[in-house]
Amino acid sequence: MxxxxxxxxxxxxxxxxxxxxxxxxxxxxxxxxxxxxxxxxxxxxxxxxxxxxxxxxxxxxxxxxxxxxxxxxxxxxxxxxxxxxxxxxxxxxxxxxxxxxxxxxxxxxxxxxxxxxxxxxxxxxxxxxxxxxxxxxxxxxxxKGMLARSPYVSMPDSVEFVKETNYLAGLNPFTKIGSKRTLNTIEVAYIFHGIESNVTGLQMITGFAQCANKSEVKNFFTKGAELSKSIIKELSETFLEDGIQIPSPSGGNATRSTVPPFSDKLMMYCTSMFCSFSMGGNAVGTAFSLRNDLAAKNAVFTKDIFEYAHEGAKIMIENGWMEEPPQMVERKAIIKK
The missing domain is CATH 1.20.1260.10 (Ferritin, core subunit, four-helix bundle)
Structure with missing residues (x-):
């Protein structure tokens, strides 16, 4: 052996x-x-x-x-x-x-x-x-005072069980029809995490857009910045509907420099990795969010991010920047040969 x-x-x-x-x-x-x-x-x-x-x-x-x-x-x-x-x-x-x-x-x-x-x-x-x-x-x-914490909440003083199926629909059974129930702390955790990671991603990709060499790459990063902004806006509005404060980090901005410290290849790969991370985070957030409207929002985010990542993959392939992972043996080709 x-x-x-x-x-x-x-x-x-x-x-x-x-x-x-x-x-x-x-x-x-x-x-x-x-x-x-x-x-x-x-x-x-x-x-x-x-x-x-x-x-x-x-x-x-x-x-x-x-x-x-x-x-x-x-x-x-x-x-x-x-x-x-x-x-x-x-x-x-x-x-x-x-x-x-x-x-x-x-x-x-x-x-x-x-x-x-x-x-x-x-x-x-x-x-x-x-x-x-x-x-x-x-x-x-x-x-350094640069990291915002998630919102604080009053501590629960009793154990409660869900009594209405409207809880899953995101409706409040004690108010008028169509009124959404307040977010639970698990949902708040994943929404806050989505805001936090997209803010850092927005700062990163804004810097990338400023210094990218190729115009198609610059446009791709600019489009990514707009996508991050739209996700941050949607998630923030969900907080505001419940009167929840939106913590925001201080600092971390891009300077005025337009000289690239990284190759377009590296910046594209980094953005691709962030997209994969974001889609994974949305999937977990969907699994643990019990309000259907939140699941629907996450599904839209995931679709938009996937389409954006796919566009980036095409750019990387066209420029010869996408290294191919090791492949399994092409048995059909061998048999035909």
Whole structure:
């Protein structure tokens, strides 16, 4: 028996995807570290960089040992540290925090699709690292007054059970027909999360739109900014209908710079990853929201985001920026041959 079994298709797939994500993050961290004004923020990002780098090398080693080609991912060609700051006022840590949130979700999914012990431990370690730095970023932003908390609520003093099916329809049985019941705290949590992540995404993509090289890419990012605005507006109005305050983060704005620190390829991939994260978040929000009108809104958001992501994929393919994941053997082609 070999000491280690060969890796499976799912293990190859998630390692390949992780390599793409981590090399992108490393390139972006190189720029943000170079431009950091705040020493504490710089240390957080430097520590993240040093913690992630060995795992990129471990993935390379697994590919080499299995006889698999090492993916291109993102290299020094995709970042230019010697350009003006594209973002200001703490955006770097806001962005890293959102990246860590995405990574936590990916690592949790990935660890459920691998079997070999060394790969399981790799994702286990990455999960622990990601959780630790997500907390570091959160505490930093709270300390600096840059992170809005979700709305506070009066604590419940009794246990209640749903008595009317109108609860699912989003109707209030104690008021006039058509009046919506108030949001529950689970629904508030997912709506607030949607606002928060879209605000950071809007700031990011606004900077991308300012500095993209190709006009089609610039237009794509501009369209994405409008999509984020529309989602933020819809979700905020849902809060306002119940008289719930809309917390908003301070800082994190794009500067006036139009000089790109990242390649169009990297910025397109980053936006694609954010779209996937957003669609996943909408799916979870739909599953745990008991008001039908919220589910309907999330379905529309998901459709719009999917169509936007599909448009981005076409741009990446046309420009030769979409690296193809490892494919299964083309059995039909072999048989015909």
């Amino acid at each position: 070999p000491e280690k079994p060969a890796i499976t298709s799912s293990e190859l797939g998630v390692l390949w995807l992780t390599y793409q994500e981590k090399t992108m993050i490393l390139r972006m961290l190189e720029y943000f570290i170079e431009k950091a004004d705040d020493e504490k923020a710089k240390k957080i990002m430097t520590d993240v960089y040093h913690e992630i780098t060995p795992y990129v090398e471990k993935i390379k080693g697994i590919f080499q040992n299995e006889g698999a080609v090492i993916p291109v991912g993102f290299t020094s060609k995709d970042v230019n540290k010697d350009v003006p700051k594209l973002y200001d006022n703490g955006f770097d840590i806001m962005f890293v925090r959102l990246l860590k949130e995405i990574s936590m979700g990916l690592h949790t999914l990935n660890i459920n699709m691998v079997y070999r012990e060394d790969i399981v431990l790799l994702f286990k370690d990455l999960t622990a690292i990601t959780q630790a730095f997500y907390n570091s970023c959160t505490q930093y932003l709270i300390e």
